[in-house]
Amino acid sequence: MILVFLETREGKVKKSSLEALSEGARRAGEMGAPLTAVVVGPFDPAQASGVRALGAATLYHLDSPALERYSSEGFVQALAGLVAEAQPRAVWMSATAMGRDLAPRLAARLKAGLASDCTKIALAGGRLEYTRPIFAGKALMTVALKGEPSLATLRPNVFALGDAKASSGEVVKKAADVDAGAIKAWVEEIQKEQDAALDVTEAEIVVSGGRGLKGAEAFDLLRELAALLLRSAVGASRSAVDAGWIGHAHQIGQTGKTVSPNLYLAFGISGAIQHLAGMLGSKVIVAVNKDPEAPILKVADLGVVGDLFEVLPPLKDEIKKALAE
Amino acid sequence: MNIFVFIKRVPDTESRIRIRDDGRAVAEDGLNFILSPYDEYAVEEALRLKEAKGGTVTAVALGPETALVVLRKSLAMGADEAVLIKDEAAESYDGLRTATILAAYLKAKAGSFDLLLFGKQAVGSDNAQVPSMVAGLLGLPQVNVVTKLEIGDGAGTALREIEGSREKVVFSLPAVVSAQKGLNEPRYETLRGIMAAKKKAIPVLTPAELGLSAEDTASRVEVVRIEIPPARKAGTLVTEPAAEAARRIVAFLRNDAKVI
Structure with missing residues (x-):
């Protein structure tokens, strides 16, 4: 049995x-x-x-x-x-x-x-x-x-x-x-995180940001994109978490979480080995990075060499259009 | 407060991992070893509690003599005592084997204690088993993946990370707590600490001296093989302007990946 x-x-x-x-x-x-x-x-x-x-x-x-x-x-x-x-x-x-x-x-x-x-x-x-x-x-x-x-x-x-x-x-x-x-340990209450309807490990789509986001504000752009997609969550690289731009619960990689979503969308993440370790199990990887030599572009199914701040607004519009059809 | 913190020497997270020729173990030559990052949070938390409430912090490692380096680091950070449980066996990946030895140590040598601190997992084996197993073997409460810890009189409160939320857990002492990133910012060793740690005697025990037989320390885990996963191939690279790149992404997500 x-x-x-x-x-x-x-x-x-x-x-x-x-x-x-x-x-x-x-x-x-x-x-x-x-x-x-x-x-x-x-x-x-x-x-x-x-x-x-x-x-x-x-x-x-x-x-x-x-x-x-x-x-x-x-x-x-x-x-x-x-x-x-x-x-x-x-x-x-x-x-x-x-x-x-x-x-x-x-x-x-x-x-x-x-x-x-x-x-x-x-x-x-x-x-x-x-x-x-x-x-x-x-x-x-x-x-x-x-x-x-x-x-x-x-x-x-x-x-x-x-x-x-x-x-x-x-x-x-x-x-x-x-x-x-x-029983000597009891859960007294569950505190919902304001920013985590779904955990990155459970999400089917992970929208993730790294050092290229340049600050906490840019994570709002990723949250807006994630909000368009069902069962999605926002992830981050270690450098973004260590910079204090987003909480550690979102960190993906060897000292964060390991994820295997249907789609991993990486923005401004170079792809350090400890980060790749946490997301290479994703079924599909799409990465946007300014640096054509970024290691993440070597593992992405679709890699875009470009500025994430320029790509994100039209990407949101195109996704909205696609979802409306 | 009498606090024990359990630590492990592991390969650096930036390491490129290679497999030994027999396909059953990770090749250790050429790797840089560190104190497992989550264990470092555990050591720091132990030191902060001691500074606030008094008491002693003992760092304990299980492993070969090379593990002395992480014990010296803990001493240099401020731990009062360090103990090596010498174990020449290869990495077994059997959390219960490790927990059995640590529980035997606590029963035989530790006297009374208030808190057992661990990292939430050792980086590398990624088992996240030993803290709960030690708690289970000793009949102690456990709180894992803790990002905030408060210890009061005979009891404590901890925030523990779960999916999308945090659990506030209340527990009695003695207890097992495992540390998650975010619990604290570990301190750097001071030069004075490093010098003192070099001189400090570190007692060495063996599982046999803790009353354990070869059967007690046999591994339940048979490693069939270890392999490097196949490398992902680079796919299409798009270098068009942003608006066109956005269209290409959406077309790919719809037609190839079929995720929207």
């Missing part, structure tokens, strides 16, 4: 979790093993049909008053109980902020190996092999984990969503045995 933990926010399953579930369905199919999903805490049952349609034979809903809000300590207790009972061969979740916080603590509890932030999973000689970028993508490492279950977190925006099929799967609601007294 492959068990996939589905992350919910306000009762809804995250898209990246459905990607992990889809990969679970593909590999479980190869292994001839059942696919099981689990949600923890508040869950809108109307979401269950979408989960079953992606191939989960069973969807466990673990509930307890102690699981109303996320805590690594509470969620690990609930999941460890289910793992002991269901004995899966593998436990997967999305490599989101929650997944990256939860999976290692669960692995410690289960004394299990964990492959973080995987971008490919394959069945080889009957065992699961996990491929994950190291050095922020400068190299790819493929590992096998000794013992079962093997744990993995799957990078968002990498694994394809499966096709929905008619399914006869069942939902099993279980009261989780969670000792609330053992």
